[in-house]
Amino acid sequence: MSESIIQLRGIAKVYRVGVETIHALRGVDLDIGRNEMVAIMGSSGSGKSTLMNMLGCLDRPSSGEYTLGGRLVSAMKSDELALIRNEEIGFVFQSFELLARQSALENVELPLMYSSTAGGFRARRERALSALQRVGLGDRVDHRPNQLSGGQKQRVAIARAILNNPKILMADEPTGNLDSATTAEILALFTRIYREGQTIIIVTHENDVAAHCQRVVRLRDGRILSDLSAEEDFEVSPYVEEARATQRRRADAEEAAA
Amino acid sequence: MTNTKAPSRKGAKGEGRGLTIFFFLKAIGMALSQIWANKTRSFLTALGIIVGVASVTAVIAALTGLKAKVLSEFESVGAARLYVFPNRPDNVPRAKFPWEKCRLKVSEAQAIMDQCPSIKGISPIVDLPMSVESDTELIDGMTVNGIWPAWHDAVGRKVMRGRPFSQIDIDTARQVALVNEAAVTELKIDTDGNGGLGEHILLGGRRFLVVGVVETTQARMLGMNSSEAEIFIPFSVAEKLLDGWYFMQFAAIATSPETAEEAKAEVEYVMRRQRGLQPDDPDTFRVAALDQYINQFKSLASGVTAIAGGIVGISLLVGGIGIMNIMLVSVSERTREIGLRKAVGATSAAILLQFLLEAVTLTVLGGIAGLVIGKLMAVSLTYIPGANLEQADVPAWAVILSIVFSAGVGVAFGMFPAYKASRLDPIEALRHE
Ligand SMILES: Nc1ncnc2c1ncn2[C@@H]1O[C@H](COP(=O)(O)OP(=O)(O)OP(=O)(O)O)[C@@H](O)[C@H]1O
């Protein structure tokens, strides 16, 4: 953890619903370094999504400090946060969130619409194309979401998320809507992007998904319960061996193909 | 604003932030695809605006055509014409200005002729209701006008056949008459193929010789129906037939259209002097110049334009409410999309602008469709026979105004839905459904 890109200090999030006060996060301290691949786990309602939204600058903490790449984002205004989301964060959602009437390429290009630093027409298009190629969909550029399989849709979504070379790639249950074969495919893609130097945070319920990560952070009731490597995590460790083996096989196969 | 060289985000953070041309192109492109995807819905929504713009365009085109026509007719008639009418002033005691003091006298016509340098010709016109008889026909209560020879010049109606009154006719009060074509037909005096010339008619029991036929009309003027039978006799003859009550007016012509205004002032001055009116006495007569009628027509036309504007305002309002409704539907249908857009970096301002652009695109398209329909209506107006609308056309200002108004409606009624969209919380929005 030589260079920490994310620093959370005493992050708390309180929701008020009527007279009730819900403590979704109760003082979270967390450091995530450059090029880490972290799984966030925990039972339902433990605060995973809340933490994710915070890390992704979609939400601001009720208290505590969040520093992203040396800048205190917890003190930023919403327009500044929008800029951060546009340039430094990539989101992947459980249900893909693709625009139905737009082609794969147009979907990938979407963040550039709100960017003033993305260059001209050609630069924009080329950037989107290369992102699609990175996720292996260079041949599906003009397909609409309804002409793509679930795995392909999620690839398009990942291409959109990595388009701007974000500081962090965040995925909230990215394989929640996929079958096991497709899940493996998507995880392999995440692993490859991770190898290329990307920092990735994945929220998941599945131990075998978490086994693809290096580090597992467990939440319970808005607090960090444990923060261990995948091998150390009691529940994840049984799956690590197989995950690594799969990754090696994939890498070998890709190398052979290339 | 666009940094084409290096998309390195390091140097550009925070600065150079704003919406680019790409945003606008994308937003309009998406608006169009949204409209295309919901063709029927979009059409029905824009219908109010289409109908409003189309109808106002047609009305403006018709008015423009009518105006061009009327003005050109007025101009051909000449703006040099003046009329003098008796006029009892309002708000003064009746006793001070009884009718006898207000009505015109021949001596006044003579004075105007003698003393107004800008008046080229003048003729009194006196109305005499009389029974008119030819060999076969009898028409009761017809108006016979007593005139001077200058009448032809003053009202611009020439003698087509035969001759006008001569000075001898006037001086000796000869019982001669001029008629118009309608009178020839109605009295059936064209017995020998001479067009009525040389025939005798009885006016109030006296025998008159028809010496000429005058043009039925010089130009059709609004509200002046000249198609009925008309009979004219020398003023000196008419004068003898006058009993106590009569109605007389003067028709005059200025030396040129440019001097018409001056002529009017001169006439007023001479009339006041003739009548011995004190400086603070009101006029007991009225001088009407044709350009006054032109102005009246113009103000009538702008009145109608204003009413048409009001109508279009109402239909744009109705159309605008439809737009607002459909945009609210669109915003709620696309809540997740809005959440996504915010998640990938859209600011509230960008979302607001995007939905505004969508509303404006819809209304402007509606406005353009309305203009096209209005133009077609204007073209078909020009083919209506006798409607005097050959020159109906949509002026450029109406085109620009329609587009601007349509866009304005888009902004005004798209604002609330767009604001709603811009205020959505991305997390909530993405959780929607
Ligand atoms: N907008 C909100 N208003 C009120 N309470 C909220 C809101 N969002 C989350 N919560 C509450 O905060 C707590 C944490 O929610 P969160 O969505 O982070 O859980 P999670 O770990 O992602 O659960 P899951 O695995 O089911 O997705 C829950 O008790 C939830 O009910």
Ligand SMILES: [Mg+2]
């Ligand atoms: Mg969750």
